[in-house]
Amino acid sequence: MSTATFTSPALSQNDESAQQHGESLPRALRPLAAVTGAELRAPLIQGGHVRYANLDYGASAPALTVVSAYLNEILPYYASVHRGAGYASQISTSVYENARNIVRDFVGGRPDDSVIFTRNTTDSLNLLAGCLAVEHGKHSGEVLYLDIEHHANLLPWQGVPHRSIVAADTLSETVANVRTALSHGGVNLLAVTGASNVTGEILPIGELAALAHEFGARIVVDAAQLAPHRRIDIAAADVDYLVFSGHKLYAPFGAGVLVGRPDWLDAGTPHLAGGGAVREARLDSVSWATGPARHEGGSPNVLGAATLARATQVIAGLDHDEWHAHEAAIRTHLVEGLQQIDGVTVHQIFSDTDPRDTIGVVNFSLQGYDAGLVAAYLAAEHGIGLRDGRFCAHPLLKRLGLPSGSLRASFGLGSRLEDATRLIAGIKALQSDGLGWDYVVDAGRWVPANDHRSYPEWAPNTPGTAGAAPCSTD
Numbered sequence: 399m400s401t402a403t404f405t406s407p408a409l410s411q412n413d414e415s416a417q418q419h420g421e422s423l424p425r426a427l428r429p430l431a432a433v434t435g436a437e438l439r440a441p442l443i444q445g446g447h448v449r450y451a452n453l454d455y456g457a458s459a460p461a462l463t464v465v466s467a468y469l470n471e472i473l474p475y476y477a478s479v480h481r482g483a484g485y486a487s488q489i490s491t492s493v494y495e496n497a498r499n500i501v502r503d504f505v506g507g508r509p510d511d512s513v514i515f516t517r518n519t520t521d522s523l524n525l526l527a528g529c530l531a532v533e534h535g536k537h538s539g540e541v542l543y544l545d546i547e548h549h550a551n552l553l554p555w556q557g558v559p560h561r562s563i564v565a566a567d568t569l570s571e572t573v574a575n576v577r578t579a580l581s582h583g584g585v586n587l588l589a590v591t592g593a594s595n596v597t598g599e600i601l602p603i604g605e606l607a608a609l610a611h612e613f614g615a616r617i618v619v620d621a622a623q624l625a626p627h628r629r630i631d632i633a634a635a636d637v638d639y640l641v642f643s644g645h646k647l648y649a650p651f652g653a654g655v656l657v658g659r660p661d662w663l664d665a666g667t668p669h670l671a672g673g674g675a676v677r678e679a680r681l682d683s684v685s686w687a688t689g690p691a692r693h694e695g696g697s698p699n700v701l702g703a704a705t706l707a708r709a710t711q712v713i714a715g716l717d718h719d720e721w722h723a724h725e726a727a728i729r730t731h732l733v734e735g736l737q738q739i740d741g742v743t744v745h746q747i748f749s750d751t752d753p754r755d756t757i758g759v760v761n762f763s764l765q766g767y768d769a770g771l772v773a774a775y776l777a778a779e780h781g782i783g784l785r786d787g788r789f790c791a792h793p794l795l796k797r798l799g800l801p802s803g804s805l806r807a808s809f810g811l812g813s814r815l816e817d818a819t820r821l822i823a824g825i826k827a828l829q830s831d832g833l834g835w836d837y838v839v840d841a842g843r844w845v846p847a848n849d850h851r852s853y854p855e856w857a858p859n860t861p862g863t864a865g866a867a868p869c870s871t872d
């Protein structure tokens with residue numbers, strides 16, 4: 399496929415100048431994979447429509463069109479899983495069980511690793527928290543975690559013995575501090591994110607796994623952000639547990655996953671007590687099943703698991719260099735463009751982060767403007783969707799000096815360089831011309847005043863009534 403002669407019909411001046419910077423940029427001008435909603439038109443508050451620039455992949459990525467086509471293909475066969483002798487039930491069961499193998503391959507799992515389907519990353523981490531090793535009725539150690547974690551990888555550990563440490567200014571010092579904390583003993587699980595959902599910085603999971611093991615602990619990696627952006631090989635990296643969500647991995651149909659060593663999982667408290675999780679149930683006692691079934695009580699989400707597995711196959715088939723060049727080109731363009739605007743600060747946790755070790759997430763703020771107001775302005779006046787708030791990482795935002803939040807642009811396979819260019823132009827316009835409309839706070843969120851834009855008739859909420867962003871308000 400030739401990329402050298404590609405010109406986008408919507409190529410802006412910024413894209414044209416960016417195009418001159420390197421060979422890889424033309425590839426970045428267009429999506430790397432087709433996603434649903436790519437040509438969605440967003441209504442503008444001052445009238446007219448514009449292509450929706452989705453810069454919120456980090457919250458929930460759009461479905462790959464291959465995945466939504468696969469969903470339609472298997473839907474006619476949808477039936478009960480593990481519970482029926484009928485043709486469709488057999489097929490549904492086969493699809494569901496085979497999804498485990500596909501996901502295991504995707505993460506480089508060991509042959510005996512359990513693959514448990516859950517609702518999402520949060521669910522997976524809560525499940526693991528219920529399985530921490532208990533000896534003689536007491537937890538046999540503490541969970542250690544950094545203060546940079548998403549609440550999903552922080553709150554489940556507060557219900558068990560735990561210890562937290564504050565990340566240092568540099569990644570190298572932070573790793574050294576983790577070593578020191580582990581060397582004091584008593585830790586049985588190190589819980590760490592693969593990539594920060596706030597800044598996109600990647601953590602060295604192989605190195606951290608080696609440290610954990612050196613001091614007799616295990617490691618769980620929250621790959622909610624990492625898995626959609628980087629290949630992961632848990633056997634090679636010696637990671638014990640890995641969790642991620644389908645809705646961030648281009649399969650927004652309600653499944654997440656926990657992959658990892660079976661011993662704790664087979665001994666742990668069943669995540670959902672109920673049908674399917676038992677060997678034998680009596681009126682007032684039960685023998686629990688082992689294996690994934692132990693934690694998957696109730697009818698499983700076969701379509702969620704199957705589509706998640708299908709998405710992993712598409713991602714596994716990406717050309718590694720093309721994938722990273724696409725992401726790096728958009729990120730570099732966005733960071734450089736934002737940094738040239740007066741009053742914009744791009745935030746990161748560590749001063750020594752190698753830009754190559756960042757995923758498609760850029761965090762920034764604009765001096766003098768509330769992040770929520772900027773997000774509302776970009777949506778209403780430019781048709782750009784991004785996230786504002788505290789990103790369910792309150793301790794980190796506080797330490798970064800952003801107690802009232804910031805803005806996060808995130809992108810992925812369906813993104814175009816033009817999306818970043820539009821964001822830069824929108825922020826520049828705000829800086830030079832100010833707001834073009836009045837905005838008010840409604841249910842904790844900034845929204846345009848007198849918003850008369852129409853929504854599809856099947857969308858029951860009128861604009862401005864959707865409530866506050868999760869984790870953004872006090």
Ligand SMILES: Cc1ncc(COP(=O)(O)O)c(C=O)c1O
Nearest residue numbers: 518519520548550595622623643
């Ligand atoms: C790093 C990280 N961990 C965990 C989560 C929670 O994911 P979910 O909402 O799918 O449970 C998120 C979601 O934003 C995240 O970014």
